[in-house]
Amino acid sequence: MKLYGLFGHILRVAVMLFLFLVLPYLLVFGMPGKKDDSIDAVTQASIELPDQPSGDFIVLINTSLHKDSIEAWKEFFTDGDFGVIFEDIRCITAEGDATGMELAKRFMAQLPENQMTIRTENPTLLVSKAEAGYIDVVVLSKEMADALKLAPGDAMDGVTVIQVSGGKK
Numbered sequence: 001m002k003l004y005g006l007f008g009h010i011l012r013v014a015v016m017l018f019l020f021l022v023l024p025y026l027l028v029f030g031m032p033g034k035k036d037d038s039i040d041a042v043t044q045a046s047i048e049l050p051d052q053p054s055g056d057f058i059v060l061i062n063t064s065l066h067k068d069s070i071e072a073w074k075e076f077f078t079d080g081d082f083g084v085i086f087e088d089i090r091c092i093t094a095e096g097d098a099t100g101m102e103l104a105k106r107f108m109a110q111l112p113e114n115q116m117t118i119r120t121e122n123p124t125l126l127v128s129k130a131e132a133g134y135i136d137v138v139v140l141s142k143e144m145a146d147a148l149k150l151a152p153g154d155a156m157d158g159v160t161v162i163q164v165s166g167g168k169k
Helices: 002-029 070-077 098-110 123-132 143-146
Strands: 056-062 091-095 116-121 137-141 157-162
Touching: 002 098, 056 070, 056 098, 070 098, 070 157, 091 098, 091 123, 098 116, 098 137, 116 123, 123 143, 137 143
Parallel strands: 091 116, 091 137
Antiparallel strands: 056 137, 056 157
């Protein structure tokens, strides 16, 4: 009888050790020697860029707001070699300009988080603001700019105009 009591006690202690030590370890770390099929953080660190919309686009930049970095922004918007740009930008696209919005979202995905914000605005009001220089950055499809009779260049003092074209940026 004493032997049976001692064996029962050893069994209870072994079960308790398994429940309190071994089982939590296995739940947290898994079985030793088993290959881990989970995805590591480094593999998924990069994001997939949205597709480049086809067509021609116009990017307008307020030159006075970006005096020191205008060349870097030109390189960025034309897919050139640009360094680190430390300025935040506020991008405006026209309501109803789906391809302009797609391109703006692609630009935003290429920058660090929160460096670029995008909003839409009434197209007529947007053209008035752009011609008066009351913008930061505007991304428009060429079709939308033509429909709004936007005249980039002469009538827009203080605004840098960048042509972005085709199926590539």
